[in-house]
Amino acid sequence: MHPDFHPAIDCPVCVQPMTPLAVGRIVVDVCHDGCGGVWFDHFELQKLDEQHETEGDLLAHVGKHPDIARDPVVRLNCPRCADVVLRQHFFCANRKVEVDSCPACGGYWLDHGELGRIRAEFDTAAARALATEEFVRDLDNLHVKEACSRALDKAAQSRSLSAMFRLVGSRYV
Ligand SMILES: [Zn+2]
Numbered sequence: 001m002h003p004d005f006h007p008a009i010d011c012p013v014c015v016q017p018m019t020p021l022a023v024g025r026i027v028v029d030v031c032h033d034g035c036g037g038v039w040f041d042h043f044e045l046q047k048l049d050e051q052h053e054t055e056g057d058l059l060a061h062v063g064k065h066p067d068i069a070r071d072p073v074v075r076l077n078c079p080r081c082a083d084v085v086l087r088q089h090f091f092c093a094n095r096k097v098e099v100d101s102c103p104a105c106g107g108y109w110l111d112h113g114e115l116g117r118i119r120a121e122f123d124t125a126a127a128r129a130l131a132t133e134e135f136v137r138d139l140d141n142l143h144v145k146e147a148c149s150r151a152l153d154k155a156a157q158s159r160s161l162s163a164m165f166r167l168v169g170s171r172y173v
């Protein structure tokens with residue numbers, strides 16, 4: 001996919017169009033005033049430069065409808081890849097934060113509640129780095145067990161994840 005091409009997607013929870021939101025140099029997709037979830041494309045996250053990007057406060061820009069919530073039992077389909085089911089992962093440090101990722105395109109889905117939890121749990125650069133490391137290790141184990149249609153480079157996944165953490169940001173920024 002061309003890096004500047006950002007086709008519209010539907011929310012995997014609400015099945016309604018998501019709103020593209022520019023955060024710095026990248027675009028994420030927000031289910032604004034729906035479930036409040038956010039989709040992070042792998043190719044967008046790869047644009048963030050580790051050293052030079054500041055943290056964001058994405059949560060401040062995402063509204064959630066009070067009556068809409070995701071059914072935690074229902075597995076989500078990737079909004080980019082037809083017929084690919086997202087995989088749910090916990091962070092092993094405390095298992096409080098759960099993200100969904102697509103084994104095909106490497107995108108990430110965060111529920112609205114996870115945005116707040118990530119901000120609360122990983123509010124320092126060190127905490128985010130540790131969580132990223134553990135997450136990537138877990139992904140390795142998953143990849144052994146489950147055949148991936150297109151295995152993604154581990155370093156790229158790690159970059160994506162730390163970029164996502166920085167976008168979710170910290171209230172102390
Ligand atoms: Zn939604």
Ligand SMILES: [Zn+2]
Nearest residue numbers: 078081102105
């Ligand atoms: Zn996908």
